[in-house]
Structure formats: structure tokens, C-alpha cells
Amino acid sequence: MNSPLTHLQRLEAESIFIIREVAATFAKPVMMYSIGKDSSVMLHLARKAFYPAPPPFPLLHIDTTWKFRDMIRFRDETAKKYGFDLLVHTNEEGRAQGINPFDQGSNLYTRIMKTDALKQALTKFGFDAAFGGARRDEEKSRAKERVFSFRNQNHAWDPKNQRPELWSLYNTRIAPGESIRVFPISNWTELDIWQYILAEKIDIVPLYYAAERPVVERSGQWIMVDDARMRLKPGEAPQQRMVRFRTLGCYPLTAAIDSPATTLEEIVAEMLLARTSERQGRLIDHDESGSMEKKKREGYF
Amino acid sequence: MEGTVAFDRAAVERLLSGTEDQSLLRFLTCGSVDDGKSTLIGRLLHDSKRLFEDQLLTLERDSRKWGTTGGDIDFALLVDGLEAEREQGITIDVAYRFFATDRRKFIVADTPGHEQYTRNMATGASTADLAVLLVDSRQGILTQTRRHAYIVSLLGIRHVVLAVNKIDLVDYSEARFDEIVAAFEELTAELGFATKVAIPLSARFGDNVIAPSPNLSWYRGPALLDYLETIDVTADEAGKPFRFPVQWVSRPNHDFRGYAGTVAGGSIAVGDEIAVAASGQKAKVARLVTMDGDLPDASVHQAVTITLDREVDASRGDILVAADGRPQVSDQIAAHIIWMSDEALLPGRPYLLKTATRTVGATVSELKHRVDVQSFQPLAAKTLNLNDIGVANLSLAEPIAFDPYDDNRTTGSFILIDRFSNATAAAGMFRFGLRRATNIHRQALTVDKSARADAKGQKPAILWFTGLSGAGKSTVANLVEEKLHLMGCHTYLLDGDNIRHGLNRDLGFTDADRVENIRRVGEVAKLFVDAGTIVLVSFISPFRSERAMARELVGEGEFIEVFVDVPLAVAESRDPKGLYKKAREGGIKNFTGIDSPYEPPTAPDIHLDAAAEAPDALAERVLAYLVSRGYAGSHRR
Numbered sequence: 001m002n003s004p005l006t007h008l009q010r011l012e013a014e015s016i017f018i019i020r021e022v023a024a025t026f027a028k029p030v031m032m033y034s035i036g037k038d039s040s041v042m043l044h045l046a047r048k049a050f051y052p053a054p055p056p057f058p059l060l061h062i063d064t065t066w067k068f069r070d071m072i073r074f075r076d077e078t079a080k081k082y083g084f085d086l087l088v089h090t091n092e093e094g095r096a097q098g099i100n101p102f103d104q105g106s107n108l109y110t111r112i113m114k115t116d117a118l119k120q121a122l123t124k125f126g127f128d129a130a131f132g133g134a135r136r137d138e139e140k141s142r143a144k145e146r147v148f149s150f151r152n153q154n155h156a157w158d159p160k161n162q163r164p165e166l167w168s169l170y171n172t173r174i175a176p177g178e179s180i181r182v183f184p185i186s187n188w189t190e191l192d193i194w195q196y197i198l199a200e201k202i203d204i205v206p207l208y209y210a211a212e213r214p215v216v217e218r219s220g221q222w223i224m225v226d227d228a229r230m231r232l233k234p235g236e237a238p239q240q241r242m243v244r245f246r247t248l249g250c251y252p253l254t255a256a257i258d259s260p261a262t263t264l265e266e267i268v269a270e271m272l273l274a275r276t277s278e279r280q281g282r283l284i285d286h287d288e289s290g291s292m293e294k295k296k297r298e299g300y301f
Numbered sequence: 302m303e304g305t306v307a308f309d310r311a312a313v314e315r316l317l318s319g320t321e322d323q324s325l326l327r328f329l330t331c332g333s334v335d336d337g338k339s340t341l342i343g344r345l346l347h348d349s350k351r352l353f354e355d356q357l358l359t360l361e362r363d364s365r366k367w368g369t370t371g372g373d374i375d376f377a378l379l380v381d382g383l384e385a386e387r388e389q390g391i392t393i394d395v396a397y398r399f400f401a402t403d404r405r406k407f408i409v410a411d412t413p414g415h416e417q418y419t420r421n422m423a424t425g426a427s428t429a430d431l432a433v434l435l436v437d438s439r440q441g442i443l444t445q446t447r448r449h450a451y452i453v454s455l456l457g458i459r460h461v462v463l464a465v466n467k468i469d470l471v472d473y474s475e476a477r478f479d480e481i482v483a484a485f486e487e488l489t490a491e492l493g494f495a496t497k498v499a500i501p502l503s504a505r506f507g508d509n510v511i512a513p514s515p516n517l518s519w520y521r522g523p524a525l526l527d528y529l530e531t532i533d534v535t536a537d538e539a540g541k542p543f544r545f546p547v548q549w550v551s552r553p554n555h556d557f558r559g560y561a562g563t564v565a566g567g568s569i570a571v572g573d574e575i576a577v578a579a580s581g582q583k584a585k586v587a588r589l590v591t592m593d594g595d596l597p598d599a600s601v602h603q604a605v606t607i608t609l610d611r612e613v614d615a616s617r618g619d620i621l622v623a624a625d626g627r628p629q630v631s632d633q634i635a636a637h638i639i640w641m642s643d644e645a646l647l648p649g650r651p652y653l654l655k656t657a658t659r660t661v662g663a664t665v666s667e668l669k670h671r672v673d674v675q676s677f678q679p680l681a682a683k684t685l686n687l688n689d690i691g692v693a694n695l696s697l698a699e700p701i702a703f704d705p706y707d708d709n710r711t712t713g714s715f716i717l718i719d720r721f722s723n724a725t726a727a728a729g730m731f732r733f734g735l736r737r738a739t740n741i742h743r744q745a746l747t748v749d750k751s752a753r754a755d756a757k758g759q760k761p762a763i764l765w766f767t768g769l770s771g772a773g774k775s776t777v778a779n780l781v782e783e784k785l786h787l788m789g790c791h792t793y794l795l796d797g798d799n800i801r802h803g804l805n806r807d808l809g810f811t812d813a814d815r816v817e818n819i820r821r822v823g824e825v826a827k828l829f830v831d832a833g834t835i836v837l838v839s840f841i842s843p844f845r846s847e848r849a850m851a852r853e854l855v856g857e858g859e860f861i862e863v864f865v866d867v868p869l870a871v872a873e874s875r876d877p878k879g880l881y882k883k884a885r886e887g888g889i890k891n892f893t894g895i896d897s898p899y900e901p902p903t904a905p906d907i908h909l910d911a912a913a914e915a916p917d918a919l920a921e922r923v924l925a926y927l928v929s930r931g932y933a934g935s936h937r938r
Binding site for chain 1: 394600716
């Protein structure tokens, strides 16, 4: 008879169950695709969930126009490789107003180019369920969120009024205009993600691997100069450093770490010995205490 | 050094080489408020070195701002992630935390102690294999301790650790510890736990959390983490009968028909005979498909896609089972229920029941009793309120396949969903079928008027608005419909003018045509009542006899005559459509009130003085009538 499932096999099966449950019970689901390692794992799980059929929902990428160029390239290659229906949405109003992380600050920029853009897209396409790749170990308010997270007609989360979520019995019922955010990898940790990428040989954006990259120092962190729009201070010149990213977002808001890790094995080894959490590199989380909860109430993922 | 991670080079090598054999333990912490649950988890995360430096810095900063430990690090702030929790210094919702040691990976559910958040505690317990039940050494066993011990047992958790916390505050007293353990033994004597262990500890100071403490030299047992790393919680799940709730039927092309799902009990191999639980149709397993290639067999918790050697009638909600180990099939089932809604349980009220991948209509046909969490004794009860636990008989719209919860946590558990708010109203555990469904092969139930009405949670009826043209019938009827709709009622409005554009466009305004007009509308309204709807009819309907005819088409109490009463002069002065003017000028023949009579109702069910009150006030009167007589909203606040 079979040996008991390993930790990763249990997590994988749980995620597949969640993904299938959404496809079976919602009229118009969509999978948010942020191009990062967590998204790559989620996508891989979605392919597994419906094999030999393709996943019965499109992917949606909210393009803030400030993503790393490598990410956009990887996104388009991935969609093509697996034949995914990829939708890309940008807040055109914000683009026209020239909203950027430098002038508006990360808080306002994130609200306009990410949260508002996301809400626009969900409303425009009429999606009633949206998969997100958030994990509970990332942040304290995420640790409190349900796998099936109910959102009202304004896409807002009410942390004090969450539906009890018992066993694997997810309550998928909503009224018109309401929606559910679904987090199939809620119970994965950063280490689980890397171990799984290693075991399953999942493709990830090259930015996760160390390479010589042009960076400048900001508040003690390395920010990559990904294109000519990066505002340099007077006299500041980008320097080439061997760096990589533990997490990916908009390039001016995502810090790189010094690292010699150029293989997956080296990345996992480095991760195991890490002394800071991955969200340390996310500048938007540091804006204020409880900032993630606040953003989620406004409709952020 | 504090704050560094637990893995050394050797551990890294093991993880990378794939030789790690870490198992997974899911547990929850529970107990009364202020017993230190969050602090204990924070301490475990901290002392097992799973905190990163930036998290420690944040913790120190938060401790100064919110801390309740007078300047020391307040470990509870690591897990109390919501603003309201940090402000109030309490845990409101269940939080899931993750840590790992060399030996095991852990998923911890930190659950609230306050009674009003019991449902969140049950949520955490539903996926746990072990419970750490905390008590404050000074307080001993409290009501919430008893409640949580009971819920833990009810939810099928077989292993419990009694963490006698804050032992530092009773001077590390062995006598006090023994006293609490004795009370706990008595409390749990009949709760059926497979293992029970009591450990004295101090979460705040770390005594006995990850390592034995010199302050507790009289204690010979393991420290908490040591125990959690080594306890064996595996039940013989693979040896149980095969259960596979069909989640999704995969049909990518004509040649492939697969049943996607997760094995919920036992195991299956290619060639095994299975049955569709409800219909009894049998087939053999042809393939176990995964993206990693076909498998020869699959066991509990595995997600696979099964193909069969012949066609069977199975879809989402059906359960594929071992042909020689079938579950019970019934539409009448006894169950334990934990009530989780602010709105009380009402026997007879329709809910949706979700079990495994199946959702069916359900009512509580009989509430047997409520359980007193102090004494665990049954108490007579007519209802269950928030956080009450009871035993009830369920009546389902269709027979379902299920197992007693003690045999299978997946096919034995269910939730009840409020049909109107969609809230998760209750969680439950099946115990036994009350009778076998008499005809499990039938294709559909005989759905009748009352079944449809039950499904809608309302009493169907015709609201017949009668009155002069311009009295405000349509305006009031429209407002009533809006209000009913907001309450979740299923309604339909038949408006005189609109019907005359379609169904009755061949009819004029002669007396004969007026009678036929009303007869047709009455018949249509009757069909809507039969469909379980509250139907609003807004017609001048001037003749008593036709109104009486319409009344006789439906059953007693299903026809409500609403007289929208205004004096002719008032209606004529309003004249919203300019019809009175035309009629007076001779442009319209047979106009009610001018040259055709209006026979006012002699005893209307609702008499509205439409000259004295505004339409919204009139609509509220109609609504009050409906609610007070249970047509709508009797279950709403």
C-alpha cells in the first residue's frame, strides 16, 4: 500500500482541490497572474488540477507599467507556451495622469495602479471569483484571511465578519455583484514554494537568480535601474552588483539582495539560512503599521 | 543568537538532497480568554527560531506600542494580526501560523477564547489533528475550557495536550498542577480522546516550551515542542472504505471522460470495482490520471482524475465508493450542529446543506436537544442561538450518500448556508440515517407548491391591488415588490397596463372583456403561486365577482385583497395619464368611475387610505401585514 503523503504532496492536493472547487461553482472565475514565484506555482497547480484539459479560466495580469522588463517577457512567453488566455489590464486613467512611484509615493501609486486597476478589471469583465497567490505566512493580516475570502460589491474585505470556514467545505454562494477572492496556496510557506519549484522544475523569472545588475542604494536597500525612467539623484550612478530578488513587484518598489545564488539549489540553501523575511524587500508594506489590512479592506489582494 | 533560523548546513543538505522525511502536524491552540494562546504560539515561533530579523524588529516596535507585558516583548502581537485585535489585546479570528523543526512541519491554528468567537475556534479545530488546550494556572478549568474541550472532541480530534500555562504565577507549584490535571481528567473522562497529556509551562518566560525548565524540576515529562515533534497522530485512514466525492467531470474531448476529485477515505487501484454511491451503478477503474503520469493506485488525500471502464451516470456531488463498502444513503439524518449565525436556527426553515461536493436543500425537521457545555447534558430547546450546540434531525430535499462523522471527516461533515444572506449558518456532523431512502433510483422528487415555497423561505400568495385608475395601485405595488425583494423574497408583479400590451391585447373594455381580462390574470397569478412566488397583481378589477373568482382559484390564505382607496374626485384630480379628462370629454368609453361602475370591496384584507398617506407609508402597511402573518420575513430581523 502507499506510503503517507509528504508535506508537499499534502499541500499540492489541498491546492488542487481548492482550484477545482472554484471552477465547479463559480460562473466566471479568473486567475490573477502576478508573474512571481507564487504565481508560477499557482499556475502549475492549476494545470495539474485540470489535466488533461487546460484550466477553464483566463489569467489576468494587472500591469502597473512599472514591472521589471524581464517579468513582462516571462509573462508573455508563459502564456504562449501553455496556450493560456491572458488578459492584461492597466488603469488607463492613471497612466494618462502619469502616476508613478516617485511622485505619488508608494501608497497612492499602489492604490491607483494596483488596487483601483484590479477593481476596474474585475468589474469590467464581471469576474465572480479571482484566484490570488497570497500565502498566510507572508504577513499577519493574511494569516487571518480565509481561503475563500468574501468581498462585497465594492471589492472590500471585512476582517471582522468572515465566514466560518470548516474542513474543506467552502461556502461559494454570493449575491450578484459580490465576489470571492480565493487563495489556493494559503497554507504554503516561502520554503515550501522553493522546495516545490525545485522538485517540480517550475520555470521562474530569471530575476530570482543572481546576476550582475545595475542598482542604486536607497534607504540601505538595492533598487535595480531597470529602465531609463528610474530617477537618479544628482551625482548618483548605477553600479553593477551580483544581486537577485526574493520577491518581485514594481521595480522601483522592490529591493534586491546581495547574492551569489545562480541555481535553484543555491537559492533554496540561501533561503534556509536567511535572516530576514521576504517582505522585507517590499517597500509598500512598510508604509504604516497594519498597512496590508488597510489595503485589503480597500480591495487589494 | 536569538532570531536566527533553525536550519544549519546539515539540515540544508538534507532538504536539498530530498532525504528529508518531515511529517506534518496540524494543531490548534484553544482555551479561555487570557490563557495565553497567542503568546504560546509567538513563543514557539520565536524559540524555534522561525522569526526573521525584520519581524523581530517589528515585534519589538509593536510591543512598545500595543504590548501588555510592560516593556517586554509581547509574543501575542506576532499572531494577533488584525488592527482590532491589537487595539483590544484579544484574538478575534483564527490565525494560521507555520513553523518547522528538523523533525516536523507544523501548521498552527491560533483560535479565540472569547465565547462570542467560538465559531472561529471551531473553524480552527475542523482541520486539526491535535489540540493544545490552555489553562491559566491561577484560574484552572473555566467554562470556556469545558466548551473548547467538548468542541475539540465533537470535531473528532483524538489527541489533546493540556498546557497548564502561567505556572510561574503560582510559583511553579506541583500541587496546583496536580489539582488542575485531576479536574481535567474528570472533565475529559467521557470525551473519547485517544491520548491526553498535561504539561506545566510558562509561555511568557519560555519554561518547558521548547526545552525542560529548571524551575519545573519536579516534572518528568517532555517539553511541549518535544512532545509535538514526536506524537503519532496518524489514524488508519488508508484502511477505511474508499470514498471519492466527484468534484469536476473532465471532458476535454469525446474520448476522455474523467472524474476529478480528492480521495476522501481509503485507497483505490486500477482495476478496482467502484460504485456510484446513490445509484449503485458499478464500474471498474480504468486509469488514475495525473499530470505527472498515470498512477497504479491512490490513497487518502490524493487529488487524481479517475476514468472508468464503462459509462456511469455520475456528476459533481456524487461519491464514487468501494463497491463492497458503501456509505449510507438517506434524506433523513440525525446530526450534531454547531450554530454559527446571529440569526437563530428555526426548525422548518429552509437552508442549503453542503457536504463534500454536494449542495442540497435542507430543513431541521426536529431539534432533539441542546447540549449544556457545562455538564455536557441534553437540554430541551426550541431553537439554537449563536455558538449553541445541539442534536437535530435533518430533512433533505434529496437523498445523499454520507458516512457518520466518526468514520469519515469529509463525507461526514456539512455546513448549513442561509439561503438569503448566504452566510455559513452552522457546521454539523452526521451521526446516522433515520431511514434508508425508499427509492434511491428515482430521477427527481415530486416537487409541490409547498416544497417550492419552502425552498424560497416564504408563503406564496396573490396580493391583489384593486382601486380606481389613478389611486396609486401600481406605485404602491411596485414599492411593496421592491421591499420584498430586498428581504430576499421571490416576487412577480403583474401590472394591468403591461398585461394588456401582451397576453390580453385582444381584449377591450367591455364588461365581458373585463371579466375575461381578470380570469386570465387570475390564472396566471395562480401559476405563480404554484411556483412558490409572492405575486402582486395591480388591476382596477372593478367587479366583486371577478375578484372573488380569482380568490377561489387559489387556496385558503393565498389571496390577499388590497383596496387602494381614494375618492373619485381625488383620483380625477391626479389623473396621471390624462385618462379622466379624455373620458369626461367622451374620448374613452366604459371608463371605470365615469361611465362604468367600480364595486369597492366589502371586506378587503388590507384597506389603504391612499388619499391620506404617501405611497411609501402604504407600502409599509402591506409589508407589515405580510410579515405579521408569515408570508415573508418571519425569519428576518
